[in-house]
Amino acid sequence: SAQVPKLSLVGRLPPSNVAVALDLSSPTIGSFNLWPQFHNGVATGLRLQPGSLETKHRSTCVTRTWIVYNRPEVPSPQHGGLLLALGLQNHLVVLAMTDIYEYLTLGHDPTTVGLLLGMAAAKRGTADASVSKMLCLHIPALLPQPFAEMEVSAAAQTAAMAGIGLLYCGTAHRLMAEFLLGEILRRAQGDRTRDREAYTLAAGLALGMVTLGKGASHDADGLSDLRIPQRLHRAFAGGSERQKAGELSSLLSGAREMRKSAASDQIRCSRIREGEHINTDVTAPGAILALGLYFLRTNSAAAAARLQLPDTYVLLDTVRPDLQLLRVIARGVILWDAMNPSIDWVESQLPLIIASPAFSA
Structure with missing residues (x-):
């Protein structure tokens, strides 16, 4: 034993x-x-x-x-x-x-x-149907309305979300990619607000795993209409987000239509009041990591530019230090061939407004 x-x-x-x-x-x-x-x-x-x-x-x-x-x-x-x-x-x-x-x-x-x-x-990377059903049963957002109100703990939902990323790793599965993108940007609904940050982070990591390294390949052609880079950039840079992730298959469309028909006071969160703009404190960590994994080792300059640290003191002050660290890490895994184990490379990651005063002495 x-x-x-x-x-x-x-x-x-x-x-x-x-x-x-x-x-x-x-x-x-x-x-x-x-x-x-x-x-x-x-x-x-x-x-x-x-x-x-x-x-x-x-x-x-x-x-x-x-x-x-x-x-x-x-x-x-x-x-x-x-x-x-x-x-x-x-x-x-x-x-x-x-x-x-x-x-x-x-x-x-x-x-x-x-x-x-x-x-x-x-079963990582196999998209096994039986395991997929098991994971989906623990994600209320994937269930039709009569079953969506099942009591599933926050820990189980987060684990199932991360499991989706492992199961569909590298498959660029359209349905799951669209669903995960929508979950990153989803606003708080109902009274289930516990561990919301962990759930969103798991959704971001799962999206990155599903689309692992597909950002610059033809395998992601079927995902182009989702505008994944643009929507992820908005999720960590801020802005308003009203557009849905798109038309899902019949598995999800029926559930979403039933939820739209419900009374607004039944789905409105009574604990969190969010404005017109995205709450980047919740969405940014998962969105940054998802973008980094999506363009993993592609050396995409356009994707890396989205993760560039702000170049003014005012804008830099609006980004939390932990999110700045995640941006640097994500840029590193995108510009994989440009990384060097040297002090010069590390110093080059700093914005000029910080690097100049810090290393001028």
Whole structure:
């Protein structure tokens, strides 16, 4: 069986270096331990020998019986992390759909997150229909109106969104690309506002994975009418956004039409009031990363110019430091051949208004 090492929660308090243990008896403190335990399970699973996507080369030590045998009677975050690691190692494909259903019906967030991401990672780039259905069932925006009101936790929605990116990685799938672009720019609706930033970031990363490196290739010709670069630029630079992502297939069009026909007071967010302009604090991180992955290693000067840092103090002050960092990283992965491991290249990334005073002395 897989033995997950105990996570040490003991620290030392200077200057006497007295050992202090974290008391997990309080429910508030105990929740802080959930995701560390999840990642402890991931680390345990990554110690296993990786499998192969081909059945004949699959490791014989990790079988369906072994995975089911290691499932605890009470769901635990460690086992959820173990499921994610098994997916990353290509072992999770041995599970039957009945096993997956039993896991999902537990209603345990770490287990659901680990399974969704694990299955998507194990089937990455294949656009597998059964895994796609499983992920879509955890994204209310992809469900018709009678089912869109299902209670799906924010963590499960975010994991499913990231799983879409893994499952359709590099496929330039029109339907998913259009949907993900719309989710990046979607305004807050209803009262589901928890972890909104994480959801939007996952949508941006997923869009970048689906269209990975397709920005300058003929594979993206079917996406040209979506105006992905222009809309992503507006998502992180600011502006008004009234245009929808476009006409989706019948799977989504029916759901959206039913939502439009609903009363406005039923879909209007009662907690967040947004104006006419895009809330870049929410949309910018995902949009920047999506644009960088879309033009990955294409050396596109036009795409890199969209990510150029502002050249005035006033405009530079309007961009958060973390978003400036993301812009530099995204420009780097686009202009891949221009990167050099030198101080001169690093200094060249700074705007002139900063570089001149900083390096003139």
